[in-house]
Amino acid sequence: MTHLGCSLLSCGVVDDRHFEMEDYQGAIARWCPGCGDHSILTAMQRLLEEEQLKPEQTVFVSGIGCSSRFPHYMKTYGFHGLHGRAIPAATGIKLERPDLDVFVTMGDGDCCSIGAGHWIHAIRYNVDMVVLLLDNNMYGLTKGQTSPTTPATFPSNTQPYGSYLEALNPLTATLGVTNASFVAQTAEWIPAHLFETLKAAYHHKGFAFVRILQRCPVYTEKIYEDAVRQPDAIEMLIHDDGIHIPDLDEIYKNQIIHDPGNLDEARRLAEPFDRFRLGIFYRNEKRPRYEDLRRLPVRTAEEKVELLNQEFDRYAV
Amino acid sequence: MATKTRASSEKKKGPGKGSKKKGPEIIRVPETTVEIVSDSGEGAQKCGQIFGAVCAKMGNGAWTVEIIPAEIQPPARSKAGGSGNRVRFGTEEITNWGDATNLVVAFNEQVLLGRIELGALAEDAIVLLDNKWATHADEDIQKEWQGGLKELAKHDYRIVEVPMEEECLKIVEDPRRGKNMFALGLLAWICDRDVDLIRAQIAHQFRRKGEEIYQRNVELMEAGYGWAEKNLDFRIEVPTIPSDVPKVVMNGNEAIGMGAIAAGMELCSMYPITPATSASHYLSEVYDKFGGVVHQAEDEIAAVGVAIGASYAGKVAYTITSGPGLSLKQEFLGLAVMLEVPLVVVDVQRGGPSTGLPTKVEQSDLLTACFGQHGDAPHVVLAPATMEECFHSMITARRIAEAFRTVVIVLTDANLATGVQPYPRPQLDARWQQAPVSLPPVDENVPPYDWDPQTGLSPQRYPGQPGGMYTATGLAHNAWSKVAYDPDSHQLGSQMRSRKIAVLQQTLKPPQVYGSDSGELLVVGWGSTKGAIEEAVDRAQAEGLSVSSCHLTFIQPLQPGLKEIFSRFDRVMTVEINYSDEPDDPYITDENRRRAQLAWVLRASTLVDVDCWSRVPGQPLRPGNILKAIRQRLEMGAKV
Numbered sequence A: 001m002t003h004l005g006c007s008l009l010s011c012g013v014v015d016d017r018h019f020e021m022e023d024y025q026g027a028i029a030r031w032c033p034g035c036g037d038h039s040i041l042t043a044m045q046r047l048l049e050e051e052q053l054k055p056e057q058t059v060f061v062s063g064i065g066c067s068s069r070f071p072h073y074m075k076t077y078g079f080h081g082l083h084g085r086a087i088p089a090a091t092g093i094k095l096e097r098p099d100l101d102v103f104v105t106m107g108d109g110d111c112c113s114i115g116a117g118h119w120i121h122a123i124r125y126n127v128d129m130v131v132l133l134l135d136n137n138m139y140g141l142t143k144g145q146t147s148p149t150t151p152a153t154f155p156s157n158t159q160p161y162g163s164y165l166e167a168l169n170p171l172t173a174t175l176g177v178t179n180a181s182f183v184a185q186t187a188e189w190i191p192a193h194l195f196e197t198l199k200a201a202y203h204h205k206g207f208a209f210v211r212i213l214q215r216c217p218v219y220t221e222k223i224y225e226d227a228v229r230q231p232d233a234i235e236m237l238i239h240d241d242g243i244h245i246p247d248l249d250e251i252y253k254n255q256i257i258h259d260p261g262n263l264d265e266a267r268r269l270a271e272p273f274d275r276f277r278l279g280i281f282y283r284n285e286k287r288p289r290y291e292d293l294r295r296l297p298v299r300t301a302e303e304k305v306e307l308l309n310q311e312f313d314r315y316a317v
Numbered sequence B: 001m002a003t004k005t006r007a008s009s010e011k012k013k014g015p016g017k018g019s020k021k022k023g024p025e026i027i028r029v030p031e032t033t034v035e036i037v038s039d040s041g042e043g044a045q046k047c048g049q050i051f052g053a054v055c056a057k058m059g060n061g062a063w064t065v066e067i068i069p070a071e072i073q074p075p076a077r078s079k080a081g082g083s084g085n086r087v088r089f090g091t092e093e094i095t096n097w098g099d100a101t102n103l104v105v106a107f108n109e110q111v112l113l114g115r116i117e118l119g120a121l122a123e124d125a126i127v128l129l130d131n132k133w134a135t136h137a138d139e140d141i142q143k144e145w146q147g148g149l150k151e152l153a154k155h156d157y158r159i160v161e162v163p164m165e166e167e168c169l170k171i172v173e174d175p176r177r178g179k180n181m182f183a184l185g186l187l188a189w190i191c192d193r194d195v196d197l198i199r200a201q202i203a204h205q206f207r208r209k210g211e212e213i214y215q216r217n218v219e220l221m222e223a224g225y226g227w228a229e230k231n232l233d234f235r236i237e238v239p240t241i242p243s244d245v246p247k248v249v250m251n252g253n254e255a256i257g258m259g260a261i262a263a264g265m266e267l268c269s270m271y272p273i274t275p276a277t278s279a280s281h282y283l284s285e286v287y288d289k290f291g292g293v294v295h296q297a298e299d300e301i302a303a304v305g306v307a308i309g310a311s312y313a314g315k316v317a318y319t320i321t322s323g324p325g326l327s328l329k330q331e332f333l334g335l336a337v338m339l340e341v342p343l344v345v346v347d348v349q350r351g352g353p354s355t356g357l358p359t360k361v362e363q364s365d366l367l368t369a370c371f372g373q374h375g376d377a378p379h380v381v382l383a384p385a386t387m388e389e390c391f392h393s394m395i396t397a398r399r400i401a402e403a404f405r406t407v408v409i410v411l412t413d414a415n416l417a418t419g420v421q422p423y424p425r426p427q428l429d430a431r432w433q434q435a436p437v438s439l440p441p442v443d444e445n446v447p448p449y450d451w452d453p454q455t456g457l458s459p460q461r462y463p464g465q466p467g468g469m470y471t472a473t474g475l476a477h478n479a480w481s482k483v484a485y486d487p488d489s490h491q492l493g494s495q496m497r498s499r500k501i502a503v504l505q506q507t508l509k510p511p512q513v514y515g516s517d518s519g520e521l522l523v524v525g526w527g528s529t530k531g532a533i534e535e536a537v538d539r540a541q542a543e544g545l546s547v548s549s550c551h552l553t554f555i556q557p558l559q560p561g562l563k564e565i566f567s568r569f570d571r572v573m574t575v576e577i578n579y580s581d582e583p584d585d586p587y588i589t590d591e592n593r594r595r596a597q598l599a600w601v602l603r604a605s606t607l608v609d610v611d612c613w614s615r616v617p618g619q620p621l622r623p624g625n626i627l628k629a630i631r632q633r634l635e636m637g638a639k640v
């Protein structure tokens, strides 16, 4: 809809800026020491540097939660909105300004509980954006309440005798929705894998959903303890079209060759919630994108007035 | 208007084909109200819409109101299931639906009785009634018909039985599809409507249905016209005064849609809800060619979220909803106020609370529109009173939203949304359209909320502007949009957001007083009740009563000068379509009385003891009822 009047590019100014990592650093992060969000932030700043994204052309959108402070720590444009509602805001931004790179960060309460409706429908819209679920299995900011992804029997302040329900599996949920186009899982304590996954998500044209296993040193340290200490607990999905980091082969010996084009297999692999499988589960760039389906001619003010006058003719007395 | 149809009558030869020797009785009146009712699904609404549009196109003043059952398929032949349209038209401008119907075409006696129970008909109304039920195969139905006729005989109506079904069967197999056009023909002859205009309007209504349907509908209409000419002995003549002011005729939701286009807004992000949906239906039909998008979101929260995201990144977007949807959007409205992202919200009010009266008019969202957000969220609320104002309100709303970086809520209602009224064709201005978003570099030393300390105003900054990166946040923040929980920052931010509204208020004009500048009673209204209130005031003045009225377009901020205007009257009362306790109701005291919604606001801001008279009939207010309230309040004496 918006056509740009004047930007650096359209005004013909040669843009020879080079950006260093510090150019993407916003406020000092205020997360707890040991919080997994720190390494996600670093990986993201590295990605922007590697891709040389223009800070002014990049928007980070979030909801409310510890993880949703993310935009404040980036030196890009940011939109820190409402709990659970990051995706609608990001959708609006992208509909209005397809020229912008949009990244969304959400917590598991944000995405899978209060914002679950938006998440499901956004998968169908398949608007081009990177969507990160920073999943610490717990409500962090509000201090330790059970979230939809809290494992069964794990205690919290609202379910002190252990979570009553089986956890919701964000991967199978996403893969189950019509028009899913990119689904991956990574872990913040494996920076190289995290970085490559973010990069693949960035290069995907469509709604790129990445669940990042994220430690919370205060409330859920134990949940990922085994996976962090014992690399054997992790299974790497590898493929030429997926992610394969040879340097990690030595450490992560459990490998599954998985073609990200195979949706049935992706769903099967995503099913067991207690297995830490990392990699790209599914990728399909042929899925239609809402913003392309809705792309319309740009009209000048005069053209619109002319057209509206024709409309009035239909209603003329 | 009970007497108006008989105001002046004379015998003269009709302008028809002159097949009868003695011409019909001509009932010449300055205005009349016509109604057509059927079971739902029989097309009475279409018939009324076409009739209303034709009246307007012939140069009459007109106002139409839809008669809507709440369900899509209520049982056939039920009193509560009547569906249709009421058209009041006259020589001069018509500003409201009036008091009662003078001429009604009913497809069965039950829907007619339903209308009578609602007090819709004038005591001397003329009734045209399909008589197919007299010989219906089902004996129960025959009995109901007999009983119905007895009931009707208790009134002074002039009843004409019309073999509508029989006549339609000559043309179509299923008269349920087509009787409405026959009825249109009846009304066309009776009211001497321009048949060419009717044909054109039928073509417009059925434009997506193809030539064959059009031809058949025209044939049915002509059959009705011919039948009336041959069999009826009266005609109603409402003179038209030719005017050279070009006019357009449409309902309020179409006017909202066109206003949004004229205002240059290009993203309508909505979730379906009655009675707001028809605005998005209209937009969906035409928006593509303007480069505009109707985004049907997964729910109202997402709808407003998408609009805010778009407004944050570029052009002002808007959302259209009704009460329940407004409730869902409130958290986001607070965010837009906090981020100072411009946003236009249209609330087409219906009866509440809860699902309430989904298809019917009420004005009970005023307080929630003004104060429904948590925290302090100053923003703008305005209320168009006519179809014309619906159109212009969108242009005003967008300009205010943008200039003041705030939320503007436009309150219309089901009466405006579905009613049709002609109004002067707007002169469009290309400057109303939005300029392309310009993204010049920003001086890094200028904060994103560069508040002018006097006015609270600051220019909006858009993603894409080099050097201007900031994170808009719903947390308390300082001018740099940095999270700031300290007392001074929150005080300052709140002050800046609030002050803008005062600045806007200073640019507004005081409302005009309708009638004399001072007197015993001032009636204050807002929104769709304007025409009915002013008609009641006219009649009261004709009775020699000392009454004036004044209609508010801005609800928040209020227009200036109210206190001074109120001081010139002994008594001030609002007239509204929302609930209030009557002063003499059981348990009600001056302290515990719950007042009509505008009255609350006016009392708080003027310290005048503003009284109110309000009702929640699920219908527009009738001027006659407002007149009664005026008389009654005047008897109570001075109160200011």
Ligand SMILES: Cc1ncc(C[n+]2csc(CCOP(=O)(O)OP(=O)(O)O)c2C)c(N)n1
Binding pocket: A064, A065, A066, A067, A068, A083, A106, A107, A108, A109, A110, A111, A134, A136, A138, A139, A140, A141, A142, A147
């Ligand atoms: C409408 C609304 N309800 C509740 C809250 C309180 N709240 C803030 S963050 C949050 C949950 C945070 O958990 P999560 O989304 O998992 O993110 P984390 O803090 O763990 O990163 C809640 C319930 C809120 N801000 N808004």
